[in-house]
Amino acid sequence: MVFPELIDGGGEEMPYTQKENTIVSKQTIVALVPGRFKENIRVALRSYDLEEIRFRVNRPPELVYRNDAYFMGAETLSTNDAEFIMNQLSQHSLYAFEEELRNGFLTLAGGHRVGLGGETIVENGMVKTLKHVRSFNVRITRQMNGVAGRYLTDLFHGQWRNTLIVGPPQSGKTTLLRDIARTASYGQQAKQMTPIPPRKVAIADERSEIAAAFEGVPQHDLGPRTDVLDRCPKAEGMMMLVRAMSPDLLIVDEIGSERDKSALREAMNAGVSVICSAHGRTVEDMEDRALLRTSSGRPLFDRLLLLDGNKRGKLIIPKKVSV
Incomplete structure (x- = not known):
């Protein structure tokens, strides 16, 4: 196996000490x-x-x-x-x-x-x-704004990079997806980094965990340009959102099946950036589940973010491998 390249900047604890907003x-x-x-x-x-x-x-x-x-x-x-x-x-x-x-x-x-x-x-x-x-x-659901901040420089470069967030249960995957959606929808003009313009965001929320929708209305602040398809199977939901809502960024939680992977490729081929999550602990876990690459060995994602049980993250650039 050819291991991916690590990016400097991962490993510190996600800033969960910032203000938490119970909805x-x-x-x-x-x-x-x-x-x-x-x-x-x-x-x-x-x-x-x-x-x-x-x-x-x-x-x-x-x-x-x-x-x-x-x-x-x-x-x-x-x-x-x-x-x-x-x-x-x-x-x-x-x-x-x-x-x-x-x-x-x-x-x-x-x-x-x-x-x-x-x-x-x-x-x-x-x-x-x-x-x-x-x-x-x-x-208990809480919105923790700012947890994505330390990763934004690597996840956004002119447009949102296709990214897979990997971690075990309770590692902060959904919280991070939620904050990325909010940031992308509002945009960000922080002085210390390249500005992030606001974008149209779509969320395929099969288990109502990202938006925490109640009767179709998101209970979290996901920004003014975010559309949510709640309780719809992920693969169908992604395609419905791409066709109907023309998003710039598509967000989905807990991918895993071949149908999910096919829908991700379709969205990417349509010019939509995708940020999603999957259960796992290592790069090898994702390789074994064939979530990182196309059949030709080309990386499916521009970035892989590995979270551990302490909510620390390491960013990785997947490389092409021979098949």
């Missing part, structure tokens, strides 16, 4: 919580480090922080508590949430996302919905 009141989360747990949840939500609140029947609620996790006392969640949470999520109209249940999560106003675990109902080999939901993962 709406955390009351949307507190409203889900059974009464005896509410006050402790209110206190926990004051921390910027809180990432998840997990409720499981017959277990105490668990608070998951950026670098730690612990159970909230000894009192456990009952089946009645789980039904209370479901009623709050559905506003007592479960039939209206069949599609969300089939996908295994619900999105709250404000973009906070609730993952669900329970018993699946399967028809013709496909999950139709969930019943007897007994575990909940409330993922």
